[in-house]
Amino acid sequence: xxxxxxxxxxxxxxxxxxxxxxxxxxxxxxxxxxxxxxxxxxxxxxxxxxxxxxxxxxxxxxxxxxxxxxxxxxxxxxxxxxxxxxxxxxxxxxxxxxxxxxxxxxxxxxxxxxxxxxxxxxxxxxxxxxxxxxxxxxxxxxxxxxxxxxxxxxxxxxxxxxxxxxxxxxxxx
Amino acid sequence: xxxxxxxxxxxxxxxxxxxxxxxxxxxxxxxxxxxxxxxxxxxxxxxxxxxxxxxxxxxxxxxxxxxxxxxxxxxxxxxxxxxxxxxxxxxxxxxxxxxxxxxxxxxxxxxxxxxxxxxxxxxxxxxxxxxxxxxxxxxxxxxxxxxxxxxxxxxxxxxxxxxxxxxxxxxxxxxxxxxxxxxxxxxxxxxxxxxxxxxxxxxxxxxxxxxxxxxxxxxxxxxxxxxxxxxxxxxxxxxxxxxxxxxxxxxxxxxxxxxxxxxxxxxxxxxxxxxxxxxxxxxxxxxxxxxxxxxxxxxxxxxxxxxxxxxxxxxxxxxxxxxxxxxxxxxxxxxxxxxxxxxxxxxxxxxxxxxxxxxxxxxxxxxxxxxxxxxxxxxxxxxxxxxxxxxxxxxxxxxxxxxxxxxxxxxxxxxxxxxxxxxxxxxxxxxxxxxxxxxxxxxxx
Numbered sequence: 001x002x003x004x005x006x007x008x009x010x011x012x013x014x015x016x017x018x019x020x021x022x023x024x025x026x027x028x029x030x031x032x033x034x035x036x037x038x039x040x041x042x043x044x045x046x047x048x049x050x051x052x053x054x055x056x057x058x059x060x061x062x063x064x065x066x067x068x069x070x071x072x073x074x075x076x077x078x079x080x081x082x083x084x085x086x087x088x089x090x091x092x093x094x095x096x097x098x099x100x101x102x103x104x105x106x107x108x109x110x111x112x113x114x115x116x117x118x119x120x121x122x123x124x125x126x127x128x129x130x131x132x133x134x135x136x137x138x139x140x141x142x143x144x145x146x147x148x149x150x151x152x153x154x155x156x157x158x159x160x161x162x163x164x165x166x167x168x169x170x171x172x173x
Numbered sequence: 174x175x176x177x178x179x180x181x182x183x184x185x186x187x188x189x190x191x192x193x194x195x196x197x198x199x200x201x202x203x204x205x206x207x208x209x210x211x212x213x214x215x216x217x218x219x220x221x222x223x224x225x226x227x228x229x230x231x232x233x234x235x236x237x238x239x240x241x242x243x244x245x246x247x248x249x250x251x252x253x254x255x256x257x258x259x260x261x262x263x264x265x266x267x268x269x270x271x272x273x274x275x276x277x278x279x280x281x282x283x284x285x286x287x288x289x290x291x292x293x294x295x296x297x298x299x300x301x302x303x304x305x306x307x308x309x310x311x312x313x314x315x316x317x318x319x320x321x322x323x324x325x326x327x328x329x330x331x332x333x334x335x336x337x338x339x340x341x342x343x344x345x346x347x348x349x350x351x352x353x354x355x356x357x358x359x360x361x362x363x364x365x366x367x368x369x370x371x372x373x374x375x376x377x378x379x380x381x382x383x384x385x386x387x388x389x390x391x392x393x394x395x396x397x398x399x400x401x402x403x404x405x406x407x408x409x410x411x412x413x414x415x416x417x418x419x420x421x422x423x424x425x426x427x428x429x430x431x432x433x434x435x436x437x438x439x440x441x442x443x444x445x446x447x448x449x450x451x452x453x454x455x456x457x458x459x460x461x462x463x464x465x466x467x468x469x470x471x472x473x474x475x476x477x478x479x480x481x482x483x484x485x486x487x488x489x490x491x492x493x494x495x496x497x498x499x500x501x502x503x504x505x506x507x508x509x510x511x512x513x514x515x516x517x518x519x520x521x522x523x524x525x526x527x528x529x530x531x532x533x534x535x536x537x538x539x540x541x542x543x544x545x546x547x548x549x550x551x552x553x554x555x556x557x558x559x560x561x562x563x564x565x566x567x568x569x570x571x572x573x574x575x576x577x578x579x580x581x582x583x584x585x586x587x588x589x590x591x592x593x594x595x596x597x598x599x600x601x602x603x604x605x606x607x608x609x610x611x612x613x614x615x616x617x618x
Contacts, residue, residue, distance in 0.1 A: 112177050115177040115178075115179060115182065116177055118182065118186055119177070119181075119182060119183075119186075122182070122183055122185070122186050130186060130189055131189060134186065134189040134190040134192070134193055135193050137179070137190050137193075138190055138191075138193030138194050139193075141194075141199070141202075141203065142194060142196075142199055143196075143199065144199075144202065145202055146202045146203075146205040146206060149202055149203060149206055150206055153178070153179040153206070154177075154178045154179065155178055155179050155180050155206045155207050155210070156178070156180070156207065157206070157207060158207045158208050158209075159207070159208060159211075163208070
């Protein structure tokens with residue numbers, strides 16, 4: 001559920017050529033960002049539409065840390081003004097995200113950070129970033145065995161002993 | 174910060190990650206991580222990665238895929254089989270979905286293929302006479318709907334099915350090739366196994382509509398007439414990297430094959446199962462060839478000689494177990510293929526290996542399909558008559574593993590071996606410590 005708190009006009013200067021948004025991270029850091037930059041996020045766009053309907057400006061509380069939020073803002077700033085098919089709500093969804101060189105460098109981070117970014121991107125509904133993160137995760141595990149994938153992704157084995165020894169759970173398909 | 178687990182990610186994020194894994198092996202490995210992944214990956218991805226199915230008359234599979242774009246996106250390989258008892262491979266989760274016949278005049282397979290936006294391989298068996306005249310339109314439609322992600326298009330057909338068509342129908346099929354856009358998108362094309370009269374024209378059409386093909390397989394040259402074959406030399410694909418020619422590209426066609434090869438000096442992989450008549454000028458034609466499958470000693474020598482002091486040939490499949498050139502083996506001074514590390518030789522005799530080791534002394538992976546002592550080889554009649562029994566026996570002598578390792582001291586892996594048991598295999602490994610293992614497949618008696 002989106003969490004919204006009211007803020008003073010002095011905190012968020014809303015007039016000017018590009019309006020500003022106040023984003024509050026889970027570690028209570030306040031980040032001011034141009035609305036135009038975050039327009040790639042459908043979540044933020046919906047929030048802004050809500051503000052316009054009520055004629056009130058708010059800060060948007062987000063459930064992830066400022067470190068992750070800054071990475072997302074960096075991504076959105078890089079693609080400011082770019083058209084990406086995945087982020088177009090009116091376009092038919094493409095099969096999967098294309099390879100973008102800048103994204104590969106941008107997502108050259110450790111596994112935990114990658115998972116945090118993809119979670120944040122999903123929350124903010126930035127499909128292009130979700131797609132690029134998914135591609136990076138898939139690249140990490142491609143060609144690996146189940147045990148190696150378990151180590152890389154930090155997934156616990158929750159199969160019961162019966163399921164583990166059941167041929168149907170192992171050889172389906 | 175606490176560690177984040179992939180299991181905690183939302184369903185559609187996991188779905189997006191899975192969509193980037195094409196191989197069934199990877200999807201299966203992921204599905205064994207936990208029950209969450211199993212429930213997501215098996216019914217929605219593993220069952221949809223490869224679909225092998227004829228064009229059923231009830232069309233239920235195609236309607237299902239036309240209606241469920243989310244599932245059609247998970248298909249990577251689609252094989253539209255001929256109606257036959259071949260085993261089908263269709264998603265098991267098909268039945269729970271409600272299927273309604275479409276009132277559209279479009280065939281549902283077209284919409285199904287249109288939805289497969291991540292499709293990599295499309296194989297179509299062209300023996301559809303039982304579907305009547307409309308089958309050609311269906312084929313054309315399928316080709317027209319195929320997405321740009323397609324890497325490989327294979328159009329199969331059997332000789333008896335094509336010869337029954339008649340020239341007019343064969344030309345109609347040619348039109349399909351010419352007009353359909355997907356071959357222009359595909360990176361690999363495998364033409365029908367039956368190349369009836371229009372095959373060469375078909376090839377020339379491909380150059381116009383898909384000049385950037387990287388992989389080309391021409392299994393047959395049946396029906397080529399000589400005037401047409403001269404045009405073969407005019408065929409030039411600027412990006413062609415891999416070429417496979419079938420077994421009946423023989424002597425007469427060899428002239429044209431040579432011309433074709435000369436027009437493609439950037440070929441990296443060549444597989445030719447036919448006879449090679451030998452042309453001196455070929456020695457400069459294939460300077461960057463890395464993988465060669467050939468049955469002709471003359472051709473092999475020409476390629477090695479052509480690469481001169483900068484050999485790049487990395488792997489060789491030598492298909493002939495015996496060759497007349499053993500009578501006059503190459504000299505050590507001819508040894509030029511120093512980079513070759515993978516050598517495959519079918520049922521070789523000891524003299525074959527002795528000759529090959531002079532050309533390629535640094536082989537590390539040696540594969541011997543059929544093993545060292547399986548088949549009995551005969552000398553060609555023309556040669557057998559020249560020698561006495563002792564010389565003939567020497568030419569046909571089979572090598573032992575000890576002989577092989579003495580000839581190729583750098584070999585670390587040997588393939589195609591037969592053992593009595595796994596214990597026997599271990600004993601052999603202990604006896605020959607330079608051997609690090611056996612390249613699969615190894616067989617047990």
